[in-house]
Amino acid sequence: MKIKQVGTRNFIFTYYDSEDWDLNLQLIIGEKYNYIIDPGIGAHTLNPMINFASVRNQNPFIIINTHYHWDHIWANCLVKEATIISHRSCIEAITRDWERSIQKNKVYLKDPVEMRLPSLVFEERLEFFEDRIILFHTPGHTYDSISVYDQAEQVLNVGDNIGDTPELIIPELECNVDIYRDSVLKYKALNPKMIISGHNQPMKSEVLDRILGELATNSSS
């Protein structure tokens, strides 16, 4: 696990499974809560963040599921006594995809996991005022995709709404392109200093213009 500090209270934990697959998880050390943006696939991805935060303060954890895909949510079941937050539609999507995701990806399974669903869901937006953290619905990669914005440090986590490599910045989309574009425009309005995504490197907000440009080119060709 590689840990990269990207602000006073923002840390990216990157798990490398092989040369072509890595997973970025994020920890925000808040005043009231500590926020884990995607617990990952097991104790080996979740516990380094729990341990890292626990030596800094004793705040309760808020676990966020950016969307229902297996690599972001398997470790939900290993979370003790924490609230797990997602979009409303994530519950149904996890339930529907669970068996398939285990069968297809069991080579990545290190600890036994069972399905654990989010315990707090929202539709459009959820805000933690004390910590200046906003969660908001940003469909595109999946219908249930949400993003997390740290207003204090202008760090934005878009889940998998950016593609997996520096060249491939548009992700696989379950939603149509117009819906995805609206989510990218929501990002632009925030003017983030740094953008974190599930499988790419941290980026500046210029990537949003590149995405919008590529969407425009694709739709006119």
Ligand SMILES: [Zn+2]
């Ligand atoms: Zn995904």
